[in-house]
Amino acid sequence: xxxxxxxxxxxxxxxxxxxxxxxxxxxxxxxxxxxxxxxxxxxxxxxxxxxxxxxxxxxxxxxxxxxxxxxxxxxxxxxxxxxxxxxxxxxxxxxxxxxxxxxxxxxxxxxxxxxxxxxxxxxxxxxxxxxxxxxxxxxxxxxxxxxxxxxxxxxxxxxxxxxxxxxxxxxxxxxxxxxxxxxxxxxxxxxxxxxxxxxxxxxxxxxxxxxxxxxxxxxxxxxxxxxxxxxxxxxxxxxxxxxxxxxxxxxxxxxxxxxxxxxxxxxxxxxxxxxxxxxxxxxxxxxxxxxxxxxxxxxxxxxxxxxxxxxxxxxxxxxxxxxxxxxxxxxxxxxxxxxxxxxxxxxxxxxxxxxxxxxxxxxxxxxxxxxxxxxxxxxxxxxxxxxxx
Amino acid sequence: xxxxxxxxxxxxxxxxxxxxxxxxxxxxxxxxxxxxxxxxxxxxxxxxxxxxxxxxxxxxxxxxxxxxxxxxxxxxxxxxxxxxxxxxxxxxxxxxxxxxxxxxxxxxxxxxxxxxxxxxxxxxxxxxxxxxxxxxxxxxxxxxxxxxxxxxxxxxxxxxxxxxxxxxxxxxxxxxxxxxxxxxxxxxxxxxxxxxxxxxxxxxxxxxxxxxxxxxxxxxxxxxxxxxxxxxxxxxxxxxxxxxxxxxxxxxxxxxxxxxxxxxxxxxxxxxxxxxxx
Numbered sequence: 001x002x003x004x005x006x007x008x009x010x011x012x013x014x015x016x017x018x019x020x021x022x023x024x025x026x027x028x029x030x031x032x033x034x035x036x037x038x039x040x041x042x043x044x045x046x047x048x049x050x051x052x053x054x055x056x057x058x059x060x061x062x063x064x065x066x067x068x069x070x071x072x073x074x075x076x077x078x079x080x081x082x083x084x085x086x087x088x089x090x091x092x093x094x095x096x097x098x099x100x101x102x103x104x105x106x107x108x109x110x111x112x113x114x115x116x117x118x119x120x121x122x123x124x125x126x127x128x129x130x131x132x133x134x135x136x137x138x139x140x141x142x143x144x145x146x147x148x149x150x151x152x153x154x155x156x157x158x159x160x161x162x163x164x165x166x167x168x169x170x171x172x173x174x175x176x177x178x179x180x181x182x183x184x185x186x187x188x189x190x191x192x193x194x195x196x197x198x199x200x201x202x203x204x205x206x207x208x209x210x211x212x213x214x215x216x217x218x219x220x221x222x223x224x225x226x227x228x229x230x231x232x233x234x235x236x237x238x239x240x241x242x243x244x245x246x247x248x249x250x251x252x253x254x255x256x257x258x259x260x261x262x263x264x265x266x267x268x269x270x271x272x273x274x275x276x277x278x279x280x281x282x283x284x285x286x287x288x289x290x291x292x293x294x295x296x297x298x299x300x301x302x303x304x305x306x307x308x309x310x311x312x313x314x315x316x317x318x319x320x321x322x323x324x325x326x327x328x329x330x331x332x333x334x335x336x337x338x339x340x341x342x343x344x345x346x347x348x349x350x351x352x353x354x355x356x357x358x359x360x361x362x363x364x365x366x367x368x369x370x371x372x373x374x375x376x377x378x379x380x381x382x383x384x385x386x387x388x389x
Numbered sequence: 390x391x392x393x394x395x396x397x398x399x400x401x402x403x404x405x406x407x408x409x410x411x412x413x414x415x416x417x418x419x420x421x422x423x424x425x426x427x428x429x430x431x432x433x434x435x436x437x438x439x440x441x442x443x444x445x446x447x448x449x450x451x452x453x454x455x456x457x458x459x460x461x462x463x464x465x466x467x468x469x470x471x472x473x474x475x476x477x478x479x480x481x482x483x484x485x486x487x488x489x490x491x492x493x494x495x496x497x498x499x500x501x502x503x504x505x506x507x508x509x510x511x512x513x514x515x516x517x518x519x520x521x522x523x524x525x526x527x528x529x530x531x532x533x534x535x536x537x538x539x540x541x542x543x544x545x546x547x548x549x550x551x552x553x554x555x556x557x558x559x560x561x562x563x564x565x566x567x568x569x570x571x572x573x574x575x576x577x578x579x580x581x582x583x584x585x586x587x588x589x590x591x592x593x594x595x596x597x598x599x600x601x602x603x604x605x606x607x608x609x610x611x612x613x614x615x616x617x618x619x620x621x622x623x624x625x626x627x628x629x630x631x632x633x634x635x636x637x638x639x640x641x642x643x644x645x646x647x648x649x650x651x652x653x654x655x656x657x658x659x660x661x662x663x664x665x666x667x
Contacts, residue, residue: 062567063566064563064566084563084566085566085567085568085569085570085571086569087567090567091563091564091567093560093563093564095560097557097560097561097564098564099561099564099565099579099583100556100583101579101582101583110568111568111569114569114570114574115569155564158568159567159568162569168567
């Protein structure tokens with residue numbers, strides 16, 4: 001199945017598959033039986049910490065690294081042994097990779113020269129590519145005359161005008177300042193949707209990945225830890241690693257009460273009755289129904305799933321939480337002391353310390369400012385995941 | 390218009406003038422001494438233009454023929470050594486930097502070896518090699534170009550390496566390959582144009598080293614500019630120094646031309662002011 005682009009004729013979405021691809025650097029296994037299927041026109045982000053293999057996977061697809069075993073398929077054809085210059089892929093690198101001796105227009109038409117297109121045709125296509133990224137009027141500028149964001153836009157146009165089967169973005173926004181990065185990633189997403197081109201985006205920035213990708217593959221030690229929609233990863237993390245890596249989370253000791261509930265910070269949460277979209281899995285061997293004894297568990301709780309009760313209300317909490325969605329199981333919570341509160345625009349992050357010295361990060365309304373040292377109570381509304389300690 | 394901002398560590402104007410004067414004297418004093426020497430009259434102890442006039446005397450043409458031969462040979466050897474730099478060193482360095490960056494230090498070490506060996510030691514090593522080369526390609530002077538290609542390696546390597554590091558050749562190569570470049574296509578269309586500054590410097594220094602080389606040519610019994618001057622020196626030291634002065638000016642002009650040629654391409658890429666950055 002392919003989807004055709006209405007903007008640059010010839011650009012179509014192409015399926016991509018990694019089939020048990022392994023890749024070694026000396027004795028280090030950078031990719032370990034890496035498998036991933038990408039649908040035509042899909043925007044997939046490879047997310048992971050440094051050394052997780054995300055860039056290696058992209059470079060293996062581009063042919064810049066040779067896979068030790070496994071197969072890479074593009075448009076159902078095996079390209080594992082095909083040289084980079086014959087793969088017909090477009091790539092935008094992290095560092096500015098424009099050719100310094102060529103103007104923006106000449107850079108953009110570079111790939112078309114290799115495809116032996118007539119000069120007039122490639123000039124027209126290159127100008128259209130620059131227009132597409134909003135730099136049509138800077139065609140005669142040299143790279144050193146362009147800002148970082150403009151250079152990456154030219155690099156994007158250069159990668160797109162050859163009508164590649166797949167667009168590869170290797171941390172392409174990392175070198176840019178925060179504001180330009182956000183602006184450009186939105187532009188890239190809009191462009192990708194208009195062109196319908198299959199795109200793989202490598203990033204270590206989870207916000208970047210979650211905000212623009214159709215699906216995100218979280219990688220660790222050369223393998224995919226979980227692949228899914230941004231909502232899947234955030235709300236239904238498949239492992240403790242994903243729960244910790246994607247979004248901000250609090251690790252809180254939990255107690256298995258053995259009746260289908262767990263106690264977290266004094267809040268009793270029925271595992272089966274956590275709010276819709278939340279998952280509270282009790283690992284094998286710690287199933288509440290089977291193990292009635294108190295078990296050593298760790299609950300992963302998002303900052304927005306912790307509730308702060310301050311002032312007079314803190315003392316009057318009696319185990320009934322006003323939040324109807326959380327039900328009455330939230331309990332009275334535990335006492336804590338505010339140690340830091342950061343205003344982040346539409347919301348606020350407050351750091352509290354518990355009597356045992358552990359720290360919790362809580363997200364709440366920006367209007368609820370709490371002074372440092374304020375005594376509060378913390379209640380758990382929902383847990384994202386529960387694992388064995 | 391804003392005034393030029395002086396770097397806090399920049400020397401004062403007076404200090405700069407003193408430095409320039411000392412360095413200028415370092416060059417000017419020997420040259421002035423050479424000029425004075427060529428004007429000496431060995432018979433009277435006074436000064437005369439006879440030594441310079443003798444250079445162009447028709448009956449002296451055969452005497453100085455060896456100089457013309459030496460100049461021709463040195464220019465030929467310069468061209469050969471430049472060819473070694475352009476056709477072997479540059480592609481090899483680009484290839485190593487792109488494909489085997491870990492070997493870059495090894496290559497640097499190898500290229501620096503000629504600098505650490507005295508010329509006489511090099512010659513001892515070259516003698517059996519040249520006996521072999523002589524049997525294969527003859528003993529024409531151009532064969533000395535192989536040896537010169539070696540002795541210029543440290544200087545040429547440094548000039549090109551600096552340029553390679555500055556442009557980030559590896560990323561450019563990967564970008565080129567994803568855009569459909571073959572290896573030679575990338576070398577011709579991206580690497581060489583962006584290495585023009587380093588290549589120009591390498592060529593400049595190669596020509597300078599070859600034109601000034603004496604030891605290898607002398608010990609391997611070849612004639613070049615410096616050995617020719619040495620021969621003339623035994624016959625007439627005044628004329629020899631006069632020819633040295635003329636050679637100095639000619640070589641200076643040649644190097645200026647090489648340097649100018651190298652700048653032509655670089656100027657194109659930099660003809661716009663960086664102040665246009667948006």
